[in-house]
Amino acid sequence: MFVLNELFQIDYALKPQSSNSRRLYELLSSMRFAVSLLTVLGIASIIGTVLKQNEPYPNYVIKFGQFWFDLFEKLGLYDVYHSVWFLVILVFLVLSTSLCIYRNSPLMLRELRAYREGATEKSLRAFGHRASYTVAATAEARARIVQFLGQRGFRFKTVQQADGSELIAAKAGSYQRLGYILTHTAIVVICVGGLIDGNVPFKVQELLGYKKVETLDIPENEVPAISRLSVRNLSFRANMTLPEGASSNVSFMRIRDGYLVQELPFRIQLKQFRIEHYATGQPKSFESDLLIIDPDLKEPLAHTISVNHPLIYKGIAIYQSDFQDGGTKLDFNAYGLFGANDQPIKVQSNIFKNVTLGEGDQALKVEFNDFRLFNILNLSPDGKGKPHNVGPNITYKVRDAQGQAREYVSYMQPLQLDGRRYFVTGMRATPQDELKYLRIPADEDYSLQGFMRLRATMFDPSLHEEIARRFTQDAMGDKADPDMRKKFQASVVQLLQGFDAGGYTRIAKMIEDAVPEPQREKAAQTYLKIISGATLEAYKLGLERAGLKAGELDSNTQIFLQESLNAMSDLFFYGAPFYLQLDEFQQRQASGLQLTRSPGKNLVYGGSVLLVLGIFAMIYIRERRIWMLIKPTHEVLFTMSANRKNRDLDMEFEQYREQLRRLLQSE
Amino acid sequence: MNTILFEDHPQPLLKRLRWQDWLYALILCAGALFAYQQYGAYMDAYEKTFLIGAALGFSYLGWQWKPMRLLIIGIGIISLFAIQLYQADLARADHAFLLKFLISSQSAIMWMNVLFVLAMLTYWFALFRRSEFSGKVATSLTWAAVLMGFVGLMVRWYESYLIAPDVGHIPISNLYEVFVLFCLITALLYLYYERRYETRQLGGFVLLVINAAVGFILWYTFDRQANAIQPLVPALQSYWMKIHVPANFIGYGAFSLAAMVGSAYLLAERGILASRLPKLEVLDDVMYKAIAVGFAFFTIATILGAMWAAEAWGGYWSWDPKETWALIVWLNYAAWLHLRLVKGLRGSMLAWWALVGLLVTTFAFLGVNMFLSGLHSYGTL
Structure with a gap:
């Protein structure tokens, strides 16, 4: 990788030989080869940043389709940095750089020591940076030159020439050469350290068939030995998820679409996981109280780790990496959303535990996935307000007998939106969709009961007649014609049945079927008025049946009823026949730990120090050479060169030339 | 003769200092001492080191x-x-x-x-x-x-x-x-x-x-x-931030400077503003010096970043997009310096390269945060 382009370059290049091994050596140690490798490495690295790495494989299939997925998988693009070809490039880079150091270091060191006192007068006169002076006394001039050079940090060697002249060959900043050796050695050292800590040992074992990635989701103790790495494994980077109170002595390494089990020489127990928050609600710290249980210890070692503060035990660093739910206990009120019952049933479960609701073909499996204690949301309508904590939510999936699942995100407490409170649950049919929210208005007691009572009354076919009767009475009074009254009442019942069967959508369908186009708009208005009137009757009837007194019917009640109607209509798109309201919970968290053993780290750090030293040496030490030829003819020839021709050299030469002129020509 | 020899002789730094320099350093040290007295109890060892380092470092810089x-x-x-x-x-x-x-x-x-x-x-x-x-x-x-x-x-x-x-x-x-x-x-x-x-x-x-x-x-x-x-997320609560980030920005700043000088070089080379701009060799020299400084600091910043990552993320190198792009930027300027120092290349090719280098650097600085996801998500737009 070193090419010297200077005047005095001595041809150290190896004699051309025709043998293949020689040619291979030349190729591998050439700068061109190394640059090509680096270019490929750069491009590969870019691919790795553009294509998201280490995602679950199904995501890639969805994104690219089966054909491209297979091709990309063969190329190892889902984990570029650990693919065989990437590691091979790295190995070649190490090889090439090492050969380069081997090939050029002797030359560099020779250059570092050499004074180049063999320069001839002829060659000196060919220099670009050259000046000559006439001096009175050569001995005096010599003394002054020696002093001059010494003061400027030049070291020198003097040689008597055959013609009686004396050559002073001086140099400064020779350690610049060391910079080349240091930087290139650093690259090799860093790469070797990185390769040790990378998964090269595993890759080799995998290629030889000693190890295999496990792709099945089976309990840890059933994972066969071929997919387990013993405690003797030199370097690894693995993960462990510990629920509070639990302990484990194995960790998992995710590799491509599977995993390996890494055994640990000790057991870790999680006593407690804590999140602290700032006043604004953002997380301030994640901490885990750990207990290290090891037969080598007299008693378990208690230690608290947090982000930026890992624990290192037996050469294994234990990091706070993430957190999740560890199986929070949940108590729900499950309300039926259709039918005449407004009383909830109690459902108990916990996160990661499934519950089946309903029977036979109608049975639905509820899978509880996540519980979050804090949710910082900005609920102000214009988005300009301050975000605040809206309390816990849960995420669950409802899966039908066919295996189709919908995902729900439900907030425990009613959320305040535009000054009113609602129970909010988001739903989506596929993970790609946005969540669609069902907003159920909370009643005066901030509970769901008011809505559920109204819903049960409205959706109770046996009450439709009574609601219609009361509404007709209210609307027509006593004087109306009995026939008219009967007809009107029948149509109210019909509307209630329609709404019961499919909300506003169904009512719209009824209008479309029965009313000619021009009158539809008007009919719709009338129907809506009737339905909301009937809802008021249903509301009062519901309270009456529950033995409660209706409060004052003010605008608040009006809004509550209107929003309840909207929510009831939305129930038909909710996708589940029940509403799960989180009533109580007992949180249990799990801490995500990362465990690493990286013996290559010290090599990498050592290499880094070399690298920095080398770069500073290369850039900030300037190698310069000066030759002063003192001739018996009282002429002094001054020449200067540097291995880098640049402005600094020009300026320094000008300065020295002037200084020497004054020095040598003064008496 | 001796006067000439000694007048021309480069004096060591300490001998060149005047009373203003000493006063300046004294003020800095007094300030640091005062801060230490007032807040020493709240500082950990790293912060104390930084305080002393800042007083000495800024004295030297001044x-x-x-x-x-x-x-x-x-x-x-x-x-x-x-x-x-x-x-x-x-x-x-x-x-x-x-x-x-x-x-x-x-x-x-x-x-x-x-x-x-x-x-x-x-x-x-x-x-x-x-x-x-x-x-x-x-x-x-x-x-x-x-x-x-x-x-x-x-x-x-x-x-x-x-x-x-x-x-x-x-x-x-x-x-x-x-x-x-x-x-x-x-x-x-x-x-x-x-x-x-x-x-x-x-x-x-x-x-x-x-x-x-x-x-x-x-x-x-x-x-x-x-x-x-905004308050700091847990991952950023580390003394490493105080040195990693400034070191990085000396790198970014120097690379940007070099790119702009590179653009001036390209204009002057085509005769645009040539009579007003410095000579080409001066432009070339500034460009080189800037990239050299930037490269040295960018290397240090990347190494510091790796050491921080080892403490915060569990590994000194995770091939996180930001890390990877830092490597690409590093390789880019390493190649630039190689061509100049080893091959002796000069001129418009390097100026163009410095200019394109700014694009690469900008992507590493901003683009990664905007388009790619990863561990370095503090700076998302």
Whole structure:
């Protein structure tokens, strides 16, 4: 990788030989080869940043389709940095750089020591940076030159020439050469350290068939030995998820679409996981109280780790990496959303535990996935307000007998939106969709009961007649014609049945079927008025049946009823026949730990120090050479060169030339 | 003869120092001592090291580059004055006259923005009119902008502690703050070279890239209210941040400077503004020096980043997009330096490369945060 382009370059290049091994050596140690490798490495690295790495494989299939997925998988693009070809490039880079150091270091060191006192007068006169002076006394001039050079940090060697002249060959900043050796050695050292800590040992074992990635989701103790790495494994980077109170002595390494089990020489127990928050609600710290249980210890070692503060035990660093739910206990009120019952049933479960609701073909499996204690949301309508904590939510999936699942995100407490409170649950049919929210208005007691009572009354076919009767009475009074009254009442019942069967959508369908186009708009208005009137009757009837007194019917009640109607209509798109309201919970968290053993780290750090030293040496030490030829003819020839021709050299030469002129020509 | 020998002789640094230099260093050390006495109890070993390191480091910097002394003393005086005005009440930023219009962090940074814009216009004016006086004005404006910017950051640091003691942190933790830092460091690097090469003609070019950042700061402030001080996420609560981030921005700043000088080189080479710009070899030299400084600091920053990652993420190298792009930037400039130092390449090829290098650097700095997801998600737009 070193090419010297200077005047005095001595041809150290190896004699051309025709043998293949020689040619291979030349190729591998050439700068061109190394640059090509680096270019490929750069491009590969870019691919790795553009294509998201280490995602679950199904995501890639969805994104690219089966054909491209297979091709990309063969190329190892889902984990570029650990693919065989990437590691091979790295190995070649190490090889090439090492050969380069081997090939050029002797030359560099020779250059570092050499004074180049063999320069001839002829060659000196060919220099670009050259000046000559006439001096009175050569001995005096010599003394002054020696002093001059010494003061400027030049070291020198003097040689008597055959013609009686004396050559002073001086140099400064020779350690610049060391910079080349240091930087290139650093690259090799860093790469070797990185390769040790990378998964090269595993890759080799995998290629030889000693190890295999496990792709099945089976309990840890059933994972066969071929997919387990013993405690003797030199370097690894693995993960462990510990629920509070639990302990484990194995960790998992995710590799491509599977995993390996890494055994640990000790057991870790999680006593407690804590999140602290700032006043604004953002997380301030994640901490885990750990207990290290090891037969080598007299008693378990208690230690608290947090982000930026890992624990290192037996050469294994234990990091706070993430957190999740560890199986929070949940108590729900499950309300039926259709039918005449407004009383909830109690459902108990916990996160990661499934519950089946309903029977036979109608049975639905509820899978509880996540519980979050804090949710910082900005609920102000214009988005300009301050975000605040809206309390816990849960995420669950409802899966039908066919295996189709919908995902729900439900907030425990009613959320305040535009000054009113609602129970909010988001739903989506596929993970790609946005969540669609069902907003159920909370009643005066901030509970769901008011809505559920109204819903049960409205959706109770046996009450439709009574609601219609009361509404007709209210609307027509006593004087109306009995026939008219009967007809009107029948149509109210019909509307209630329609709404019961499919909300506003169904009512719209009824209008479309029965009313000619021009009158539809008007009919719709009338129907809506009737339905909301009937809802008021249903509301009062519901309270009456529950033995409660209706409060004052003010605008608040009006809004509550209107929003309840909207929510009831939305129930038909909710996708589940029940509403799960989180009533109580007992949180249990799990801490995500990362465990690493990286013996290559010290090599990498050592290499880094070399690298920095080398770069500073290369850039900030300037190698310069000066030759002063003192001739018996009282002429002094001054020449200067540097291995880098640049402005600094020009300026320094000008300065020295002037200084020497004054020095040598003064008496 | 001896007089000549010794007059010409390069004196060692300590012998060249005058009483002003010693006074300056004394003030810095006294300040550090005072801070230690007042707050030593709240500092850990790293912070104490940083305090001593800052006093010594800035003394040395001031000795080597004299205008630094005035700047640092100025920043100190104005910042302390602003802090006094607060009377430990954040709300006074909107009431106290001087704070509201001059030296609350928000106002000071706005002044920095304005001054940078004015400085750029003046530099261009000076270039076209060949006016030495305007050039001097532009230099002063740039110094003033740097002063206001640093005051803004200092006061912001204090303001963060006024919000709540646990919120307080050094203002280099999000995109808004590092953009201010970027402007300041790039401007300082430029001012250094301006003096070193005794040329003001490059100011307009370098201030272009600084003003692009100013534009971003303005958009970010007014459109996104990004100037609000946010508490630190747990991953950033580390002393590493205090050295990793500035080191990185010296790198970014130097690379940007080199790219702008590169563009000046390309113009001059085609005869555009050639009579007004410095000689090509000077441009080439500035470009090289800037990239060399940038490369050295970028290397250090990347290594520090790796050491921090080892502590925070569980591995010194995770092939996170930001890390990977840092490597690509590093390789890019390593190749640049190789071609120049080893192959002896000069001229427009390297100037083009420096310019393209700015694109790569910008992507590593901004693009990664905008388009790629990863561990470095603190600076998302």
